[in-house]
Amino acid sequence: MRLDPVLDRIDADLEAATERLLRLLRIPSISTDPAHRADCRAAAEWLAEDLRSIGFADARLRDTPGQPMVTGRMGDTGPRLLFYGHYDVQPADPLELWKTPPFEPSVEDTPEGKVIRGRGASDDKGQLMTFVEACRAWVTVHGALPARVSILFEGEEESGSPSLVPFLRDHAEELRADLALICDTGLFDRDTPAITTMLRGLVGEEIVITGPDRDLHSGAYGGPAVNPIKVLARIIAALHDDHGRVTLPGFYDGVPEITPELRAQWEGLGFDEDDFLGGVGLSHPAGEADRTALEMIWARPTCEVNGIAGGYAGAGFKTVLPSQASAKISFRLVGRQDPAQIREAFRAHVQSMLPPDCTVEFHGHGAAPASVMSTDAPAFETARRALGPEWPKPAAFVGAGGSIPIAGYFKTELGTDSMLLGFANNDDLIHSPNEKYDLRSFHKGIRSWARVLAALAETG
C-alpha cells in the first residue's frame, strides 16, 4: 500500500480535519471537576462515533468508576499496535486570563503561523486526533489500515488516572499489542521531532491541616492559638534544603546518574537554557544547584507545591486566624524511585512537624513510577527513519519532565513496550490560559503518523 496518496489525502482533508478537532474542543471535558462529568462522557461519545465513521466498527464507551474509556479496533494483518491518547483536559482557570473563551476554540492567525486556540488543543485532543486523522486518510485511500490497530482513549489523565490500571488488568488480553503508541509529548524544537524514552513518574498528595476548631479573631487568639497556615509554611519550607535538594529521607534512593553517553547526546541537541527560561519570564535556573535545567526536567526528581489555600483570600484584609490550611504537593520521580515509599516518607515528614493540637488529613492523588524505554527495540529506529522525510531535522531520543504513567502501566499490566511521539511545542501553554496547538503540528503530526504506520507495518 503506497504512502504518497495517503499524504496527499491528508493535505486535501486538512480543513475538514481541523473542523472536527474544533468540535471536540468545544466539549469542556474537565475530568478533575465533578461538575463536568457529563461533558467528559460527551467527549467520549463524540470520539466513539468518529471512530465508527472511519471504520473502527466496534468503537464504544467502556464504563469505569470514573470517566469512561473509549476503545475500538480495526485491521486483520500486520503488527498489533495500541494507540493511546486522553480526551480529558485541565481546568481552564484563571478564566480572566484567557483572551478568548477556553471552550470556544478557533483557528487564529499569528506572526508564527496559524494556531488552534482553546483548552485541550495541544493537551491532548489535538494530539490524539493526529493519529485518528492518519487512520482516516489510510482507510479513505486504501480501504484499510496497514496494521492491526487498537485505540484506547482515557478520560482521567489530568486527574491521576484512577481507573486505568484496573481497566488494563481486566482487559489485558484484548489490549495487549506488539507496541503501544502514545501521542501526548512534544517536538524537541520546531524542526526536530522527538521520541520520548524517559518519563518522570508522579506522586500527588493533598494535605489539610486543622488547628482551632473554628476560624478565630487573630487579635483575640493570636499567639496562644496555633495557626495552621504557619504550620503548613514550615512543613513546605522544610521539604528542600538550601541547595534545592528534597530533604525527605531516602528520597534519592533509586535515582540514577545519567550516563556520559546520554549526557553527550543531550548536549548535542543544543538546548538553550536561557531561551527555555526566558520564554516564561525567568533567567536563573532554580532547583538543584549543581544540575542543568535539561537534566532537572528529564532526569532529576522534584517536589512542587501546586496549590495552597487558607484563611481569607478575598479583597481587602480580614484578621482571621483560620481553622484550616491546605496544600496540593506533587513529586516527579525518575529511575527506580518507589512512589509508595515517597508518599510514606512525605506523610512521615508532615506528621513529624505537626505541633500539638494540629491534625492532618492526607488525600492521595495518583502514584506512578518513572518509565525508561528500551531504545534497542527495532521499532524505535524504524520510527526515527520514517520521520526523516517529514521534518527538517532527524528525530531525537529525549526525556520528558511530565508524567505519562501509561507507558509504565502498559509494560507492567500488558507486557507491551511504548513509543511516545508527539508534536506539541514548548509555547503551547498547556495547563495555562490561552493553550494552543500549531496548525503545523496538527498537519505534520497527521502526516508523521501516516509515515510511522507504514514503516512499522513494513518491518512489522
Add this chain to the structure above:
Amino acid sequence: MRLDPVLDRIDADLEAATERLLRLLRIPSISTDPAHRADCRAAAEWLAEDLRSIGFADARLRDTPGQPMVTGRMGDTGPRLLFYGHYDVQPADPLELWKTPPFEPSVEDTPEGKVIRGRGASDDKGQLMTFVEACRAWVTVHGALPARVSILFEGEEESGSPSLVPFLRDHAEELRADLALICDTGLFDRDTPAITTMLRGLVGEEIVITGPDRDLHSGAYGGPAVNPIKVLARIIAALHDDHGRVTLPGFYDGVPEITPELRAQWEGLGFDEDDFLGGVGLSHPAGEADRTALEMIWARPTCEVNGIAGGYAGAGFKTVLPSQASAKISFRLVGRQDPAQIREAFRAHVQSMLPPDCTVEFHGHGAAPASVMSTDAPAFETARRALGPEWPKPAAFVGAGGSIPIAGYFKTELGTDSMLLGFANNDDLIHSPNEKYDLRSFHKGIRSWARVLAALAETG
C-alpha cells in the same frame, strides 16, 4: 436627674430596642468588599435617622474617600463625651458554616439564654446600639442627656480605618472632648465587666510574589522554574524561630515587660488557660514558649498569617506551577513598637529572602500603634464604681488582644483620652460564622451606659 426611671424605661423598651438592632443587622455593611459599598452607606443612613429620632438633631453622614462617618451631637451642659462605635462588619465567609443566614438575624433561645444571632451582632452593631439605646432612654425619661454627647460612628474599622485619621484631623475642633467612650470590647467573664486599658496595635501587609510570567506545567518546568508558593512558604516559616519569637530585626524594640503589680492583678482574675484554649478545640498554648496565654494576648506582640493563596485550590488535583502566590500577614503591637519600623523590617525580610527571578508587590493594610490608657484619670474609677450595682462582680482593668487603633488616634489627633467599655463575651464568634450577642449583654450593656453617663455627669 434620677437614674432609676431611666433604668426602668430601658427594661420596658428592651423588645423594641432589640427590633431596632435586628433592622441594623439586616444591612450587610461589609466594608472590606467593594461590592457592599452601598450597604455600608445604607447602614450609615439608618443610624443617622435613628439618632435624629432620639434628638441628635444634626445627625448626618460625613463623606470620606471610603465609607461615610456618622456624626451627631446633643446636650448643652455637663462633661463633653465623644462616643465611638463602628457600623461596618467582617465578611461572612465561609457562608456554608453559618447555621442561619448571616444577614437574616434573629433572637434565638439557647441553653445559656437568649442570643441575637447574625454578622455584626457583637462586633460592633450590638455594642454601639447599647449606647444609643441608653441615650434614647435618658431623653425619653428626662427630655435631655446628663452630659454633652457627640457621636462618631465609623464604617471602615474592619478594613484598616484609612479615612479615620484625616477625618479626625480635619474636624478636631468639633470632635475634641473631655473623654472618649468606645464600645468595641468584651466582658472579662460573664459576671465581670472590663475596662480595657491596654490595646494592641496592628500592622497589616499583603504580599504577592511573582515568579514565572504565567502558570506552568509542573512536569515541563518543575525544577528549573522558581515556584512562588515555595518561596512564600520559606518567607513565612522564617518569620518565627523555634521558640515562637518573631525573627524580624528590632521587632521587640519598645516591648515592655509587664510590671509585677499588673502581673499580680491579672493572676487574681482567675483566667483559665485550659478553658480559654479548650473553647476552640485546643489544649496547648502555641506562641512564645515562656509566656502565659493571657500575657501573649494582652501584652505581647505577635505575627499571624491571616490568609494564603496560590496555584490550584479547587476539587481534585492540577499539576500547575503557579505564576503567583500571596499572603495576608498581620502584626499585633504592644508598648512603643513603631508600626512604620515593623512594616519596613518585614518588607526587608521578604526582599532578603526573594530568589532571583521573583518579584514582590506589597500592599499595606493599616498601621496603628498600641494604646496604653492612664488609669490614674478619675473617670476610670468613677466608671468602675458606677458599674458596681449592675454586675455580679466589680469591674476589672484589663488588656485586649484585638486592635482598636481609634483610642490611639483620639489621643494623638484630638488630645482626648479614651475609656473602653464593652459587653461582648468570648464565645460571641466575632469574625467567625454564627456570630452572636447575648441578649443579656445587650440589656445590661444599655443599663451600664445609662449608669456610666450619670456618674460621669455627676463628677463632671
